[in-house]
Amino acid sequence: xxxxxxxxxxxxxxxxxxxxxGESCIRLGATNVFIVSDSGVIETGWLEVVMDDCKKAGxxxxxxxxxxxxxxxHEVEKxxxxxxxxxxxxxxxxxxxxxxxxxxxxxxxxxxxxxxxDYEGVDKINRPLPPLIMIPxxxxxxxxxxxxxxxxxxxxxxKMTIVSKSLVPDIAIVDPDTLAxxxxxxxxxxxxxxxxxxxxxxxxxxxxxLTDVHAQNxxxxxxxxxxxxxxxxxxKEAKLxxxxxxxxxxxxxxxxILGAVHAMxxxxxxxxxxxxxxxxxxxxxxxxxxxxxxxxxKFSEIAYLLGVNTHGxxxxxxxxxxxxxxxxxxxxIDAPDSLSKxxxxxxxxxxxxxxxxxxxxxxxxxxxxxxxxxxxxxxxAW
Amino acid sequence: xxxxxxxxxxxxxxxxxxxxxGESCIRLGATNVFIVSDSGVIETGWLEVVMDDCKKAGxxxxxxxxxxxxxxxHEVEKxxxxxxxxxxxxxxxxxxxxxxxxxxxxxxxxxxxxxxxDYEGVDKINRPLPPLIMIPxxxxxxxxxxxxxxxxxxxxxxKMTIVSKSLVPDIAIVDPDTLAxxxxxxxxxxxxxxxxxxxxxxxxxxxxxLTDVHAQNxxxxxxxxxxxxxxxxxxKEAKLxxxxxxxxxxxxxxxxILGAVHAMxxxxxxxxxxxxxxxxxxxxxxxxxxxxxxxxxKFSEIAYLLGVNTHGxxxxxxxxxxxxxxxxxxxxIDAPDSLSKxxxxxxxxxxxxxxxxxxxxxxxxxxxxxxxxxxxxxxxAW
Numbered sequence: 001x002x003x004x005x006x007x008x009x010x011x012x013x014x015x016x017x018x019x020x021x022g023e024s025c026i027r028l029g030a031t032n033v034f035i036v037s038d039s040g041v042i043e044t045g046w047l048e049v050v051m052d053d054c055k056k057a058g059x060x061x062x063x064x065x066x067x068x069x070x071x072x073x074h075e076v077e078k079x080x081x082x083x084x085x086x087x088x089x090x091x092x093x094x095x096x097x098x099x100x101x102x103x104x105x106x107x108x109x110x111x112x113x114x115x116x117x118d119y120e121g122v123d124k125i126n127r128p129l130p131p132l133i134m135i136p137x138x139x140x141x142x143x144x145x146x147x148x149x150x151x152x153x154x155x156x157x158x159k160m161t162i163v164s165k166s167l168v169p170d171i172a173i174v175d176p177d178t179l180a181x182x183x184x185x186x187x188x189x190x191x192x193x194x195x196x197x198x199x200x201x202x203x204x205x206x207x208x209x210l211t212d213v214h215a216q217n218x219x220x221x222x223x224x225x226x227x228x229x230x231x232x233x234x235x236k237e238a239k240l241x242x243x244x245x246x247x248x249x250x251x252x253x254x255x256x257i258l259g260a261v262h263a264m265x266x267x268x269x270x271x272x273x274x275x276x277x278x279x280x281x282x283x284x285x286x287x288x289x290x291x292x293x294x295x296x297x298k299f300s301e302i303a304y305l306l307g308v309n310t311h312g313x314x315x316x317x318x319x320x321x322x323x324x325x326x327x328x329x330x331x332x333i334d335a336p337d338s339l340s341k342x343x344x345x346x347x348x349x350x351x352x353x354x355x356x357x358x359x360x361x362x363x364x365x366x367x368x369x370x371x372x373x374x375x376x377x378x379x380x381a382w
Numbered sequence: 383x384x385x386x387x388x389x390x391x392x393x394x395x396x397x398x399x400x401x402x403x404g405e406s407c408i409r410l411g412a413t414n415v416f417i418v419s420d421s422g423v424i425e426t427g428w429l430e431v432v433m434d435d436c437k438k439a440g441x442x443x444x445x446x447x448x449x450x451x452x453x454x455x456h457e458v459e460k461x462x463x464x465x466x467x468x469x470x471x472x473x474x475x476x477x478x479x480x481x482x483x484x485x486x487x488x489x490x491x492x493x494x495x496x497x498x499x500d501y502e503g504v505d506k507i508n509r510p511l512p513p514l515i516m517i518p519x520x521x522x523x524x525x526x527x528x529x530x531x532x533x534x535x536x537x538x539x540x541k542m543t544i545v546s547k548s549l550v551p552d553i554a555i556v557d558p559d560t561l562a563x564x565x566x567x568x569x570x571x572x573x574x575x576x577x578x579x580x581x582x583x584x585x586x587x588x589x590x591x592l593t594d595v596h597a598q599n600x601x602x603x604x605x606x607x608x609x610x611x612x613x614x615x616x617x618k619e620a621k622l623x624x625x626x627x628x629x630x631x632x633x634x635x636x637x638x639i640l641g642a643v644h645a646m647x648x649x650x651x652x653x654x655x656x657x658x659x660x661x662x663x664x665x666x667x668x669x670x671x672x673x674x675x676x677x678x679x680k681f682s683e684i685a686y687l688l689g690v691n692t693h694g695x696x697x698x699x700x701x702x703x704x705x706x707x708x709x710x711x712x713x714x715i716d717a718p719d720s721l722s723k724x725x726x727x728x729x730x731x732x733x734x735x736x737x738x739x740x741x742x743x744x745x746x747x748x749x750x751x752x753x754x755x756x757x758x759x760x761x762x763a764w
Binding site: 002003004005006007008010011012013014015016017020165208209210213214216217244247248 | 384385386387388389390392393394395396397398399402547590591592595596598599626629630
């Protein structure tokens with residue numbers, strides 16, 4: 001075993017925990033907080049709940065929500081200008097991965113200056129960030145606990161992955177009640193993102209016993225609760241379990257990093273306005289089939305966690321059954337299964353392959369991959 | 383589910399990670415570090431390794447090691463005087479639970495003043511502590527990741543449990559190489575402490591999905607690796623797995639708290655110079671037999687984790703088999719099984735029972751307990 005590091009924020013979780021946000025800001029020394037959200041969050045009413053609780057705690061509050069799905073560099077810059085202009089001293093991100101990642105990126109620029117592309121890659125942030133509180137409302141991105149922020153470089157049409165311990169928030173507030181306002185489509189897409197985080201972290205070259213236990217539980221919870229969670233907004237138990245799954249998958253991938261699915265989907269998300277989880281659902285089975293060779297034992301364990309009876313079955317065979325079981329899950333929740341049907345043009349595959357092979361997530365993919373192999377995976381998923 | 387909080391330090395782990403201590407101090411802004419250890423740690427040579435690495439990083443270093451097994455209030459006061467006198471600005475604790483808990487208590491007094499008994503109980507610490515780095519060398523206490531410090535009140539002859547988020551260190555450095563210098567006796571005692579942490583946290587009333595995954599893995603690892611770890615100092619794989627077990631049990635109990643075994647053993651440890659793990663090994667099976675009623679499902683799962691084939695067996699019966707399997711483990715590693723044989727006087731049982739029932743760990747014990755029931759447990763273990 002090499003030397004590994006594991007970092008995570010303080011986590012507050014449970015139904016009603018949203019009401020701890022004001023007190024949490026005070027505890028971090030905030031007086032004037034900057035809340036980053038998006039139009040979807042505003043519609044659900046959760047932003048107002050957070051603002052009210054902050055005001056009740058005696059805090060000044062400013063909001064910013066001019067961000068789009070897959071947040072862009074220019075949106076982050078605009079947010080930072082407002083943060084500085086209003087002289088805020090702490091940042092709350094509430095929403096899905098887009099709002100939280102934008103909040104983190106605004107935090108970077110606010111104390112480190114420059115442009116957000118300066119921080120692409122690993123450990124490029126030198127100055128401490130303002131206190132950060134993240135509140136997920138989608139049970140997907142895991143950004144509330146992760147050291148990741150993913151921002152679109154609009155000129156290059158790609159997602160930049162920024163990885164730094166500084167991006168681990170101070171406090172993550174996970175309130176499963178917020179999940180009751182999600183559409184079935186968003187529940188499915190974000191749930192598949194959780195599954196992908198769990199699987200890629202579990203078979204990652206940087207996996208450790210501390211990440212494995214979280215990845216395992218996340219995979220098991222998705223297998224048991226994603227279907228009922230998609231089926232009904234009112235299934236509180238399913239929402240709670242998916243919130244826990246998202247949190248644990250986030251803890252796993254934040255510390256074990258990811259693999260080829262994310263490397264590939266980052267290039268698509270930078271170019272097309274697709275939900276990240278939808279792209280992952282198309283790519284995941286193909287990448288798993290390719291990666292199986294690298295770690296039959298762990299793929300067999302994934303099958304077991306998904307509910308496959310693996311007793312007495314050779315590991316590779318069990319692994320294959322696990323992949324079939326994922327395909328069935330994806331079908332059951334109506335997840336997309338082809339890039340072409342989603343409007344991705346075949347002629348961009350070579351370019352996307354060149355970008356994906358250089359993505360930071362590729363380093364921890366369990367099986368070595370040539371650019372040709374990567375291109376073939378895109379084609380199979382097309 | 384109520385609202386729960388989960389906190390942990392940054393963890394650096396793996397063989398050779400001890401050499402990250404200097405850099406870690408620098409990262410926390412330290413210039414003049416105070417290292418708390420004990421005579422056992424000095425003998426093994428690990429203190430010197432830590433001092434060298436700190437000096438290499440350009441830090442000034444002062445050491446303090448006048449502490450005994452189950453560290454005392456007056457030892458902590460003496461340490462604090464030296465810390466203040468030498469104008470140190472960060473604290474490293476290296477050793478077993480005694481050295482690390484003493485280091486934490488010194489940190490409390492250094493910025494909060496008063497006497498250590500002022501901080502007994504939950505959340506009594508108001509001012510921030512100096513940067514804290516903990517380095518366990520025994521794979522037992524879990525103090526490197528926990529919000530606990532346990533200090534003996536010499537006048538009252540009892541252990542005071544201090545619980546506060548402030549006591550979660552900034553960084554825990556877990557290097558399994560340090561375990562190769564432990565005696566078989568200490569390996570057994572600390573290993574049983576790990577098992578007790580895992581079990582009490584798993585069945586605790588404050589257990590959550592985030593603590594459960596760590597508790598489960600800790601129990602499984604102890605079942606598989608404690609025997610070979612006691613058998614040979616040179617079994618690196620067993621040392622590594624026990625180091626992970628200790629860390630995960632620590633994460634579990636720091637956030638889920640403990641139960642009657644610890645409440646009871648604190649009263650013994652405050653009065654007799656016994657190893658904490660030895661006391662636990664005597665009490666654990668008796669307390670489990672009493673607690674089984676409260677959560678047959680989880681006790682059955684404990685049995686499964688211990689290697690019992692629980693398939694098709696009623697939960698209560700499986701739970702009983704799990705307790706038998708623990709008794710066998712204790713026998714195999716020559717753990718003590720009776721308080722009287724260890725020199726505990728029968729006449730102090732009523733007094734110890736009165737103290738144990740008020741211990742903070744009693745609140746999360748899964749089964750309600752009267753003082754008579756507690757006294758009977760002491761008698762059965764006597």
